[in-house]
Amino acid sequence: MLGGLLTLAAIAMVNALATRNINSLRYLVFVVVTGASSLVRTGLPEVLFPGAPQGVLDLLKVCTGPLSAALVLHYLGIWLGGPEVDPVTHRITRWGSGLMLAAALVLGLLLPLTPGEQFHQLLNATAVITVIAVMLGLATSVRAALLGDPLAPWVVLAGICLALEVLGLWVRSLELAGFGLGTWILTAVCTVAYFLVGSVVVIKRIRQTRELERLATLPTGTDPATGLPTGSMLLSEVAHAFWRTARLNGECTVVCLRLNNLYGLGEADGRLVEPQILAIMAARIRRAAGFRCIVGLYHSRCFVVVISADKRRQYVGLTVARLRTLAAEPLTVTSKDGTQQDFWPRVGCGVVTLHPQRAQPMDAIDEAERQALGPPLRHGRSEDNIATRPSDSLATTDSAAL
Numbered sequence: 001m002l003g004g005l006l007t008l009a010a011i012a013m014v015n016a017l018a019t020r021n022i023n024s025l026r027y028l029v030f031v032v033v034t035g036a037s038s039l040v041r042t043g044l045p046e047v048l049f050p051g052a053p054q055g056v057l058d059l060l061k062v063c064t065g066p067l068s069a070a071l072v073l074h075y076l077g078i079w080l081g082g083p084e085v086d087p088v089t090h091r092i093t094r095w096g097s098g099l100m101l102a103a104a105l106v107l108g109l110l111l112p113l114t115p116g117e118q119f120h121q122l123l124n125a126t127a128v129i130t131v132i133a134v135m136l137g138l139a140t141s142v143r144a145a146l147l148g149d150p151l152a153p154w155v156v157l158a159g160i161c162l163a164l165e166v167l168g169l170w171v172r173s174l175e176l177a178g179f180g181l182g183t184w185i186l187t188a189v190c191t192v193a194y195f196l197v198g199s200v201v202v203i204k205r206i207r208q209t210r211e212l213e214r215l216a217t218l219p220t221g222t223d224p225a226t227g228l229p230t231g232s233m234l235l236s237e238v239a240h241a242f243w244r245t246a247r248l249n250g251e252c253t254v255v256c257l258r259l260n261n262l263y264g265l266g267e268a269d270g271r272l273v274e275p276q277i278l279a280i281m282a283a284r285i286r287r288a289a290g291f292r293c294i295v296g297l298y299h300s301r302c303f304v305v306v307i308s309a310d311k312r313r314q315y316v317g318l319t320v321a322r323l324r325t326l327a328a329e330p331l332t333v334t335s336k337d338g339t340q341q342d343f344w345p346r347v348g349c350g351v352v353t354l355h356p357q358r359a360q361p362m363d364a365i366d367e368a369e370r371q372a373l374g375p376p377l378r379h380g381r382s383e384d385n386i387a388t389r390p391s392d393s394l395a396t397t398d399s400a401a402l
Helices: 002-019 022-040 044-048 054-079 087-113 116-146 152-173 181-216 231-247 267-289 313-327 361-372
Strands: 251-259 294-299 302-309 331-334 340-343 347-354
Touching: 002 022, 002 181, 022 044, 022 054, 022 181, 044 054, 054 087, 054 116, 054 152, 087 116, 116 152, 152 181, 231 251, 231 294, 231 302, 231 361, 251 267, 251 313, 251 361, 267 294, 267 302, 267 313, 267 331, 267 340, 302 313, 302 361, 313 347, 347 361
Parallel strands: none
Antiparallel strands: 251 302, 251 347, 294 302, 331 340
């Protein structure tokens, strides 16, 4: 177990030094803090440092569990997208992290006041607090998976491994009888599996975020494919989103963003700049929608976003406003002769909110596109009333979406 954790820490260190961004630093802190917390509960510090003060070792045993739990819950809330994606999971992770931090401080203050023969009671309290944190993390991960986050099921698997690891380590710390070598082997396997699965999903999400950031600020002259589903594949994904949301008794919001002036640069430059425009617009829309929404291309001028929500109108309204604002921002493309041109998207926005039990994907998309044929947007505002309509208004949006 020690070898596996040291290997992961070395990989995280190299990654942080190579990329030098906040996500890599968070990953390094996650591996170091949670790995150290696991090793403290194995009794390894007493073996490696036999002369270490017992008070320091007891403080580490009592406090590192809740502290690492606070860190993991905080990072989990960030990883799941924050309040913009799901306010419920954000509140759970934020308040859970705060409570774990407060519990660590309280346990640290109680340690000097606790007689030596009652030290195991503090360990019992620490074990209960840590298990509560694990359950909170599992609950938020399961919710994210039900809401459609493609990486969340792997986080659920990592959470199960973490729960088994915590139970095994605390059995060792509390010196309970009846648990032998088999328990140690299972604990070590679950510990390494937790860090491996957690590391893979964290790195994958970091790469997804980097790719969307790169595409959203696409350098001129590049022409990557949008990678968005179209045709029958798009309809299949929308139908699956409807089915999944119907099981949760929720609502689906279908958003169509119609790029009215895609062909406005003329035939001479169109074949070169149109793929650039589509690639940048696709990256912007995917970034604004987040990882749980379905994003597709109905046809070359119409992007489709499907938002599944358990009647969280504020989340839907914020997502639609974010989509409109980012989609209407100007971008720069490279023309046939190598010169750079500014392109100002004129985007029409249509929104249909529906109960998905008996809804048909094609009908919903057609209705949203019909609404999108209204006044186009520039800088997130309708050009017909650009001086008076607020930028976050959903003028072409069904009022049910708010």
